Every structure is written in structure tokens, then in C-alpha cells.
Amino acid sequence: MKTIDFYNFSGKRALVRVDFNVPLDDQFNITDDNRMQGAVPTIQKILKDGGSVVLMSHLGRPKGGVENKYSLKHLIDHLSFLINIQVQFADDCISPETLKKSKELKPGEVLLVENLRFYKEEEKGDIAFAQKLALLGDVYVNDAFGTAHREHASTAVIARFFPQAKYFGYLMASELKNAEKVLNNPEKPFTAIMGGAKVSDKIELIEQLLNKVDNLIIGGGMAYTFAKAQGGSIGKSLVEEDKIVLAIDLIKKAKDKGVNLILPVDSIIADAFSANAKTAVSANDKIKDDWMGLDIGPETIEIFRKVVLGSKTLLWNGPMGVFEMEKFETGTRSIAEAVVEATKKGAFSLIGGGDSAAAVSKFGFNEDVSYVSTGGGALLEYMEGKELPGVKAINE
Ligand code: AMP
Numbered sequence: 001m002k003t004i005d006f007y008n009f010s011g012k013r014a015l016v017r018v019d020f021n022v023p024l025d026d027q028f029n030i031t032d033d034n035r036m037q038g039a040v041p042t043i044q045k046i047l048k049d050g051g052s053v054v055l056m057s058h059l060g061r062p063k064g065g066v067e068n069k070y071s072l073k074h075l076i077d078h079l080s081f082l083i084n085i086q087v088q089f090a091d092d093c094i095s096p097e098t099l100k101k102s103k104e105l106k107p108g109e110v111l112l113v114e115n116l117r118f119y120k121e122e123e124k125g126d127i128a129f130a131q132k133l134a135l136l137g138d139v140y141v142n143d144a145f146g147t148a149h150r151e152h153a154s155t156a157v158i159a160r161f162f163p164q165a166k167y168f169g170y171l172m173a174s175e176l177k178n179a180e181k182v183l184n185n186p187e188k189p190f191t192a193i194m195g196g197a198k199v200s201d202k203i204e205l206i207e208q209l210l211n212k213v214d215n216l217i218i219g220g221g222m223a224y225t226f227a228k229a230q231g232g233s234i235g236k237s238l239v240e241e242d243k244i245v246l247a248i249d250l251i252k253k254a255k256d257k258g259v260n261l262i263l264p265v266d267s268i269i270a271d272a273f274s275a276n277a278k279t280a281v282s283a284n285d286k287i288k289d290d291w292m293g294l295d296i297g298p299e300t301i302e303i304f305r306k307v308v309l310g311s312k313t314l315l316w317n318g319p320m321g322v323f324e325m326e327k328f329e330t331g332t333r334s335i336a337e338a339v340v341e342a343t344k345k346g347a348f349s350l351i352g353g354g355d356s357a358a359a360v361s362k363f364g365f366n367e368d369v370s371y372v373s374t375g376g377g378a379l380l381e382y383m384e385g386k387e388l389p390g391v392k393a394i395n396e
Contacts, residue, residue, distance in 0.1 A: 001176070002394055004042060004141055004167045009051030013105055015137025016042060016169060017154050017390075019146035019374060020057035020075055028074040032361055033082070035146060035374045036075070040082055042143045042169035043110065047085075052105035054136045055079075055112045056093065056154055058147065064120035072115050079112065087112050093119060094132040102136040122153045129153045134161035143169025145176075146353065148390030149378040159393035166394050171374065176391065178371040179382050182350045186313035188214055193308070193335060195220030196318025196355060199243045203250075204384045205317070210253055215260045215307050219296045219320035219331065223264050223284075226251065232285025235269065236292040262307060266297030268321065268328060275325040295321025296331035308338040309345070317352030317380065323359050332359050340368040352379045 018039040023031045030036070039055075046053050060070040073089055080087045088111045090098040101111055113136070116122040121129035130153040134140070140162040142148070147155050159166045168176070182190075192213045194202055199222040209216060218226060221238035228234050229247035254261035264284045269291040270277035281297050282288065296304070308314060316339060320331035336359060343349045349369040351360050354376030366372055373379045382388055 001173055002167050003173045004045055004169055007139060007165070007167055009046045009049035009139065011107065012051045012138045013054060013102055013136070014046045014051050014139050014141050015054045015056065015134070016046070016141040017144045017147075017158075018042075018055050018057045018169075019144035020055075020072065020079075021059050021146060022075070024069075024074060028069075030075065030078055032358065033078060034357065034361065034366075034372065036079060036082060038171040038374050039143050039169065042141065042171060043083055045170065046141075047083075047108050047110070050107045052107055053110045054102050054105070055110065056116055056133065056136070057144070058117040058122065058154075059115050060117075062115060062117050064117070066118050070115050070117070072112055076112060083110065085110055090114060094129070099135055116152075116154050123150070124153070125151050125157045126153050127157055130157040131161055134158050137162075139165040139167070141167050141169050142390055142394055143171045144390065145172050145373070145375045145378055147378065148172070148375065148388040149381040149386070151389035156389040156393040168391075168394055172391075174371075175373055175375060175379070176382075178350055178373070179379060181348065182313060182315050183212070183383055183385075186212065187348065188313070189311050190313040191215040191217060191307055191311040191315075193217040193219070193304070193314065193316040193339075194318055195222065195320045195332075197221040197238060199225050199240055199247065202317070202380065203243075203246065205380050206250060207253070208384050209315075210250070210257050210259050213259055215262060215311065216254060217262045217304050217307060219264055219300070219304065219335070220318050222318070223296075224293055226263050227284050230285070233287055233289075234285075234293065235287035235289050237267075237287060238292070260307075262303065264296045264300040265303065266299045267293030268295035268297055268330070270294045270327070273322075275327060277327070279327055294325075295328040301331060301334045304335055305338040308335065308342050311342055312347050314339055314342060314347055314349040315352065315383070316349070316356050317354075319355050319359050323355075323362070333363055336360055336363050336365050340365050343369050352376065352383075
């Protein structure tokens with residue numbers, strides 16, 4: 001793999017695409033800095049070599065113009081703290097002033113440029129825009145795994161302007177190594193735990209995993225489409241009617257391939273989608289008409305736990321319930337605890353980004369699992385067997 005270990009950055013300006021798309025609260029405090037921390041080793045290696053660093057990222061989903069709430073300036077202080085250097089800032093990406101700032105950087109200095117998505121050219125993969133960005137560095141480094149599945153100007157297109165000087169950062173390299181290990185070399189038994197709201201987002205992954213795993217646990221909102229497919233009454237629980245046939249097909253495929261597909265047997269049901277709702281425990285196939293399942297139930301937790309504890313490789317993507325609300329977090333917390341316990345016993349556990357990473361972080365288990373990915377969509381696509389444009393652009 002072409003990592004930055006193969007390059008000496010002495011006297012060079014490294015243009016590094018990072019993924020600083022972190023959640024911010026109303027006061028612009030960073031509520032989870034995992035992705036920023038992930039980029040620190042790459043920045044430090046370049047500075048230690050005697051190079052300077054120009055960092056570029058997107059943040060949120062601006063509509064193609066400047067929006068204060070998505071400005072990367074909110075990240076300057078925390079980034080300066082993380083790398084112990086006062087970070088300089090440029091309030092756009094491609095102006096002559098910004099180019100000048102990048103050229104004036106001395107070894108050991110770091111410049112952060114404004115949100116790439118303030119330019120609509122970024123997401124369009126505009127070549128002229130990528131060419132202008134490329135002027136900001138002598139060498140290009142991609143450390144943004146979270147956006148590696150996008151063919152954007154800064155993540156993929158730009159690489160063509162650095163045919164001899166493009167590298168993977170350390171975060172990108174370890175993300176790929178960990179994903180690869182689970183996908184191609186898992187120690188058995190291999191169990192995938194799928195959850196979250198929708199089956200439709202994860203169909204391709206589930207199909208792909210059926211060729212790899214010994215056990216497939218399905219919980220969260222997506223489990224009710226399977227429950228309905230099996231003829232159960234699910235009340236007002238989340239369901240994708242147009243995916244019921246598919247659910248039947250997946251159940252059959254699992255059987256044909258000898259995969260142990262494990263679905264919930266009971267749920268914590270609620271009379272409303274609310275933190276203050278009335279709750280009860282119900283069999284998964286007998287949920288009352290006006291009620292909805294918002295978490296897996298106690299019997300299900302025990303069943304899932306046993307399977308997790310008997311596994312040597314674990315891949316977890318998607319919460320078991322509406323873990324954002326205290327009344328419905330027990331299922332996700334219990335499965336997280338089981339994953340931690342299995343990891344202590346020697347299993348390898350990979351937590352897919354997005355909501356599963358948020359849950360593990362909420363419960364304080366980041367250090368107790370093998371690897372928490374910073375990529376949601378990117379990890380899913382990689383696991384589906386797709387070539388990520390951000391990875392391809394460095395490799396070709
Ligand atoms: P996803 O982005 O597909 O991984 O879905 C994550 C979201 O699914 C979280 O915000 C959870 O609150 C939500 N979720 C999990 N279980 C349920 C459920 N039983 N009903 C409704 N939403 C759920």
C-alpha cells in the first residue's frame with residue numbers, strides 16, 4: 001500500500017484531504033472528535049519529516065455557498081490543541097491569497113482551508129476546481145476514509161495532478177487494513193450484527209455477508225420488515241413494505257448457504273416515538289396495533305449475547321434500537337457490552353462508523369473494541385466489495 005511511510009516530506013507542502021466532518025452542537029462545540037483524532041498521526045509524521053501541511057475537508061451539507069454553521073473555522077482551536085501547534089486558517093479554498101498562504105508555510109506549520117463544499121464544484125468532481133486545489137501542495141495525501149466512496153474533486157479527481165506524489169495517510173491505511181481483515185481473512189466463527197433503521201440501505205452488504213459469515217444477527221428497525229415477512233403482527237413499527245419480498249428472499253438465501261440468521265424474538269414496545277412513551281415487553285410477532293417496537297427485548301438480548309460471545313470475528317453496523325433515547329438504549333448497550341466481552345476473550349471486533357460508532361462512543365467503549373471505523377457509507381461500500389474512488393485514485 002502506498003502510504004506516507006514511502007515519502008520524506010522534508011521541505012515539502014503536503015496537501016492532505018482529511019475527513020473533519022464532525023458533529024457540532026449549537027455553540028459549535030465538537031461533540032465527537034474521533035475523525036479529527038484519527039488524522040493526527042498523519043499530520044505529525046509530515047511535520048516530523050520537516051514538511052508543512054495544508055488540510056482540506058468538508059463539513060456538513062452546505063448548499064453550495066458559504067454558511068457560517070458549516071465553517072471549518074469552528075475547528076481551529078480544537079485542532080490546534082490536538083496537534084499542539086497554532087493552526088493557521090484560510091477562509092476559502094482556491095483564491096490567490098490562499099495559494100500565497102500555502103506557499104509561505106514554513107516547515108512545521110499547518111494551514112486549514114475552508115469547507116470544500118462551499119464550492120458546488122467539489123461534489124461534482126470538477127476538474128478545473130481540482131486543478132486549482134492541487135496548487136496548494138507539492139504532494140497529495142488522502143486520509144479521508146469517511147469520504148473515500150465519493151468521487152469528488154478533493155477525494156479522487158485531484159490525484160491525477162500528482163501522478164508521482166500521491167499517498168494514503170495512516171488513518172486511511174488502518175481503515176483499509178481492518179476492513180480487509182474482516183472481509184477476506186476472518187477468524188471463524190464470524191458474526192455480523194446488522195441494525196439501524198432501514199433494510200434498503202444495507203441490502204447489498206447483507207447479500208455480500210451471506211457469503212462470508214457463520215452468523216447474521218439482525219436487530220433494530222430493519223428487523224420488523226423481516227418479522228412482517230414471516231407473517232408477524234408488528235403494529236406501527238418501522239417497516240419497508242416494498243422490501244418484504246426481499247426479506248423473504250434473504251431468509252431463504254441464508255438457509256441455502258447454511259448461515260445462521262438470527263432475528264429478534266421480543267421487543268421493547270412503546271405507545272409513541274417519544275422519550276416519555278409508555279413501554280412494555282412484547283413478543284416480536286404480536287405487537288399491539290397502535291404500538292411500535294423501539295428496541296430488542298430481554299430474551300433477544302440473551303440470544304444475541306450468546307452468539308456474540310461465541311464469535312472470533314465481529315462486524316457491527318447499526319444500533320439495535322433507538323439508542324438515542326434512554327428507554328430504548330438497553331439493547332444496543334447490551335450488545336456493545338457483549339462485543340467488548342468477546343473482544344477481551346480474543347475476538348476481533350470492527351465497529352462500522354455512523355450510528356454504531358456513535359453508540360459505542362456514547363457508552364464509553366471506544367478503547368474496548370478492536371477498531372471503530374470513521375467511515376459509515378465508505379465502510380459499507382468497501383464491505384460490499386466495491387472499489388472506493390478515493391482508494392482507486394491513489395492506486396492507479
Ligand atoms: P441507520 O442510519 O440505518 O444505521 O439507522 C440508525 C437509526 O436507526 C438510529 O437513529 C436509531 O434510532 C434508528 N433505529 C434503530 N432501531 C429502530 C427502531 N426499532 N425503530 C425506529 N428507529 C430505529
